[in-house]
Amino acid sequence: MTALARPRPIMGVYEKPFWEAVQQRELRLQRCRNCDHVWYPPGPVCPSCLSDDWRWDRMSGRGRVIAWTVFHRQYFRELPVPYLVVSVALEEGPLLIANILGVEPAAMRLDMAVHVEFEPARSADGDWLIYQWAPD
């Protein structure tokens, strides 16, 4: 698969382990050891109990479509339109955004079952992996 040019993600202290896992083809989110809450985006403490005792837990990667939009206006030089952006609720709870592989806009349905896949991406500073949705 050819790597597509993409803007780099924001890479703060808490994003770094998240994206390092993605490079290993794993979707990991923080899970609280105190109350079992799972959250996204990554952050310093559990938003449910403020505990900083959490671990990077591997997600199932499975979820259901919550919403989608087709971009017709081009906002990023690297990304030609049209393209689909899809919000998915993971089985573990949090909602994550990505594109969807191999689905036409007309075929999109609410609650459609999807799973995570990893796609090559390219930026000025090198190649990397991004996560995407794919239909089950």
Added chain:
Amino acid sequence: MPNSLRLAALADSVAVVGVGDTDYAVDYQRARDKQVDKDAYGYAALAFKRALADAGVACSDIDGLIAGPTLAGERLGEVLGIDPRWSAQGDAVNAIMQAAIAIHSGFAECIALVYGNNQRSKGTQYGGPRADGGERYLAYVYYAPWGMTSQGALYALMTQRYMALHGLKSENLGEIAMAQRRFAKMNDNAIMRAPLTTAEYLAGRFICEPLRLFDYCLVNDGGVAMIMTTAERARRMAKTPVLVSGVGRSDINSGATSLQPRLIDFYHTGHRQTAAQVFDMAGVGPGDIDLVQIYDSFSVHVLFALEGFGYCPVGEAGQFIANGAIGPGGRLPINTSGGHLSEAYMQGWNHQVEIVRQLRREAGARQVEGARHAQYISDVAGKVASVIYKREGS
């Protein structure tokens, strides 16, 4: 829980006594022709002078100053020659709330609220790598790797889900843009005044599908100013006071970047908490409101606000707005100046001016007959706020 007793003391104690705005339609053409002769402070200064004249007060009467979010407070005071004893900064609805609180508690007696924005001539970006607001709202910039950006795309996601859940059709959604355009036709200062048919609405290009060109607000230069003071002082002034009768606010932050409160709840939790406070404080309900102004950076704000504030049940806003019900002569006139879609995008500030003109019965051809109570609603990024205004003596 809000303290009803304390809020009751604030109700009707503060009034808007002056409003001023700039020449949106003229300046829109000037920006297109590259003939702009003002910056944000220039628009702000013109609006301020017009608000002073409208109120019949002198600049030396102003003892409090609130700068809109696109202006620096110090520079604004320097430009206008105002050294206030109280000042603040805020978006439209928070400026009004802060002014009401400051006047009620005696920090200041006569406050100028001033906004100016040269977003069109300056080329402000609302999406992409330099998206405005990204430093305050992480969701505006967080999803760039997937090409997800702009407040409009976030509302497109909400709209798509709403359509899938409730069967709303594009032509039905178009009723909002068309109703506001019919009001704008009766407003000489509105930028978009040409009639808009369903066919023209549907022929508008998609920006972020399912939202089309006419679901998006304008981007234009302009300024707005308001003068607020105590209700007692307002009663000694020339024009009919417009009282701040109720205020309500509820910030939804949990899950904001993952878009949970937007996509799962349509911000209705924030709407309901805000509605409970604002209606209780003003002592009225949705049935008493003669006209509503809704912050409409996108048409669909109207649907979610109507449902969340109890004007109709969840899922029924499409039926509620059908057949011109929110346009001129309809059962609930909404955004009667044309709003952000057709009058001007002044980030909620022009909606306050329109309410004051309507409640003073100065709105000319688009006047809502006998208007006594008007409600303003905004829910930008889940920061839900509402003000109910009352015509003095109602």
